[in-house]
Amino acid sequence: MAYLLETKQLTMKFGGLTAVSDLNIEIDQGQIIGLIGPNGAGKTTAFNMITGVYKPSSGQILFKGHHIDGMKPHRITAMGIARTFQNIRLFKEMTVLENVLVAHHFRMGTNLIESVMKLPSYTKKEQESRELALSLLERLSLADQAYERSTSLPYGKQRRLEIARALATGPTLLLLDEPAAGMNPQESRDLMDFIFKIREDFKLTILLIEHHMQVVMGVCERMYVLDYGVTIAHGSPEHIRKNPKVIEAYLGADAC
Structure with missing residues (x-):
C-alpha cells in the first residue's frame, strides 16, 4: 500500500x-x-x-x-496539500472571514467572465463560499471574530486563523x-x-x-x-x- x-x-x-x-x-x-x-x-x-x-x-x-x-x-x-508558515502571513487589512474567503476562492470554479459580469452563477458560488467559510470559522471557534480585522486577534487566535485559511483549501x-x-x-x-x-x-x-x-x-x-x-x-x-x-x-x- x-x-x-x-x-x-x-x-x-x-x-x-x-x-x-x-x-x-x-x-x-x-x-x-x-x-x-x-x-x-x-x-x-x-x-x-x-x-x-x-x-x-x-x-x-x-x-x-x-x-x-x-x-x-x-x-x-x-x-x-496545504501549509502554514513560521511567520504568520495573514492579510492584515482584511477581516478574519475575508482571509478565509481568499483561500477558499480557488475552489469556487468560476471563470473571468462570470466574475466580471457578476453572473447569477458567480453570485451563487460566492454565497456558497461565504457560507462554507463561516461554517469553518464556527468549527474552529473563530466565528465571533469573523468581521474583525485579522490583526486584532490575540496571537494564539491569529495562528488558529492561519490554520483555518489552510483548511479552507480542502x-x-x-x-x-x-x-x-x-x-x-x-x-x-x-x-x-x-x-x-x-x-x-x-x-x-x-x-x-x-x-x-x-x-x-x-x-x-x-x-x-x-x-x-x-x-x-x-x-x-x-x-x-x-x-x-x-x-x-x-x-x-x-x-x-
Whole structure:
C-alpha cells in the first residue's frame, strides 16, 4: 500500500551548499509526524520542496502515489496539500472571514467572465463560499471574530486563523511550520488539543515542524530529526528523546 506522502533521497542544493541531503520520509494517512532539528537544519527547505516553492535538485516526492516534485504550488494545493508558515502571513487589512474567503476562492470554479459580469452563477458560488467559510470559522471557534480585522486577534487566535485559511483549501495533508512559535504555555497546551481536534474533524494527516518540545513530543507519533540537512534519527518520541546523536545535536542532556 502506497504512503500518503513519501520522499525518496530528496535533495536541495543552493550553489555549493547542500540544504537537504537524501531525505526519506514516509507518512501514512491519518498520522501526525514531526520534523525537528536545530535552526538551519533544512526543515523549512523540505517544506518548500514538498509544497512546490523549490524544485528539488534531485530525488522524488510522491503524494497519493503521484510524483509532485517540481510541480507548481497551486497544482500541489489543488491536489490536497496545504501549509502554514513560521511567520504568520495573514492579510492584515482584511477581516478574519475575508482571509478565509481568499483561500477558499480557488475552489469556487468560476471563470473571468462570470466574475466580471457578476453572473447569477458567480453570485451563487460566492454565497456558497461565504457560507462554507463561516461554517469553518464556527468549527474552529473563530466565528465571533469573523468581521474583525485579522490583526486584532490575540496571537494564539491569529495562528488558529492561519490554520483555518489552510483548511479552507480542502487539504488531506497539512504542513504546520512552527505553529507554537511565540505562544505562552497555555496557548501551547491549547494548540496541542487543537491539532488533535482538526486531525479528527477534518480527517487530516499532519507534518509538523516545531521547536517546542512539549508540543512536538506530545502530538507526534513519529519524528524525523535533521542536522545540517542530514537525517540523523527517526522513530517514536521516546526513541528520539533517548537517541545520543539527537541529544548531542539538538535536545541537550536536560531533555532526557
